[in-house]
Amino acid sequence: EVQLVETGGGLVQPGRSLKLSCVASGFTFNNYWMSWTRQAPGKGLEWVASITNSGGSTYYPDSVKGRFTISRDNAQNTLYLQMNSLRSEDTATYYCTRGTSDFWGPGTMVTVSS
Amino acid sequence: DIQMTQSPSLLSASVGDRVTINCKASQNINKYLNWYQQKLGEAPKLLIYNTNNLQTGIPSRFSGSGSGTDYTLTISSLQPEDFGTYFCFQHNSWPLTFGSGTKLEIK
Numbered sequence: 001e002v003q004l005v006e007t008g009g010g011l012v013q014p015g016r017s018l019k020l021s022c023v024a025s026g027f028t029f030n031n032y033w034m035s036w037t038r039q040a041p042g043k044g045l046e047w048v049a050s051i052t053n054s055g056g057s058t059y060y061p062d063s064v065k066g067r068f069t070i071s072r073d074n075a076q077n078t079l080y081l082q083m084n085s086l087r088s089e090d091t092a093t094y095y096c097t098r099g100t101s102d103f104w105g106p107g108t109m110v111t112v113s114s
Numbered sequence: 115d116i117q118m119t120q121s122p123s124l125l126s127a128s129v130g131d132r133v134t135i136n137c138k139a140s141q142n143i144n145k146y147l148n149w150y151q152q153k154l155g156e157a158p159k160l161l162i163y164n165t166n167n168l169q170t171g172i173p174s175r176f177s178g179s180g181s182g183t184d185y186t187l188t189i190s191s192l193q194p195e196d197f198g199t200y201f202c203f204q205h206n207s208w209p210l211t212f213g214s215g216t217k218l219e220i221k
Contacts, residue, residue, distance in 0.1 A: 035210075045158065045201055047210040061209040095157055100205045101148065102169065104157040 002026040002103045004096045009108030012086055022079040022096030022105055030054075030074040032099045036081045038092035039107075048094070049081060064090075086112045116140050116204055120213030128221045133189040135216045137202035142182050146206035149178055149187045152215075153198040161200075162187060194220055 008020040020036070035050040049070035050059045058070050069082040079096055093107040117140040127133050137147065145165040150158035160169045162178035165185060175190045189196055197220045202213040 044214050045203070045212040047212070050210070059208050100146075100163065101150075101158075101203060102160050102163065104159075106157055 002098065004098065004103060004105035006094060006096050006105045006108040009094065009110045011111045011113065013114050014087060014112055016086055017082070017084045018086060018110060019083070020081040020094055020096075020108060020110070022081075024077045024079065024096075024098070027098070029072075029077040034070075034072060034079045034099075035097045035101060036070060036079075036094055037097055037101065037104075038090075038094045038110075040089075040092045043092075046092075051079070083110070086110075088112050115209055116143060116207060116211050118202055118204055118211050118213040120202055120216055122216060123214065124217050124219070126219045126221050127192050129192055129194055131192045133192050133196075133218065135187045135200050135202075135218075137180075137185045137187075137213045139183045139185070139204055143204045143206035145181060146204060147178070147180065147185045148203045148205065149176075150201045150203065151196075151198050152201065158201060192220070196220070 003025045004022055006022045012018050030053055033052055036048040037045055038048050039045050051070045055072050067085045071080045091112050093109050095107045096105040119138045121136050147165050149162040151161055152158040161172050161176050165180050166178045177188050179186050200216045204211055
């Protein structure tokens with residue numbers, strides 16, 4: 001059974017950093033691209049970052065480019081999202097997704113507030 | 115960036131109704147279009163991938179169609195458990211983008 005479990009969310013002040021993790025199981029992790037997608041409270045979905053299966057290439061929308069970094073450890077079946085210079089508009093539930101988003105984790109909530 | 119215009123934003127229908135939800139892309143997305151259902155407090159669940167492929171375990175009353183810029187999700191006979199919010203998602207080109215969602219209410 002495919003499982004994705006995100007951790008690392010919480011309350012953080014504007015301008016600070018936070019690192020999210022996603023542990024994958026039930027599939028061959030290094031065969032898949034992986035992504036992060038977020039959802040602000042009561043709002044729609046926004047793609048945040050993607051990484052190739054080797055980790056050699058990464059992709060971001062302009063809203064997070066230069067502030068967020070996606071990475072992975074294929075030996076540990078773990079995906080990461082390093083978030084720097086956080087803003088109030090980054091407040092959202094962050095989901096880890098597999099491939100073209102066929103499976104989603106339950107999400108981890110990030111709140112950016114002073 | 116490709117804009118995904120989803121309609122309607124709110125839909126109220128009765129059990130047994132045929133329901134359609136539409137997504138229009140601002141440019142050709144070559145059928146790289148997924149549909150998701152999301153219930154309150156849960157992660158989205160994939161229903162249809164690449165326009166018309168039913169995800170494993172999803173009931174056959176769900177179907178997808180379309181090409182170019184216009185795509186449709188159809189529920190052939192609405193069931194009570196089909197309430198929730200539906201999103202389309204294009205993965206043809208960067209940045210990947212979602213529709214704004216359709217909230218489906220059961221009358």
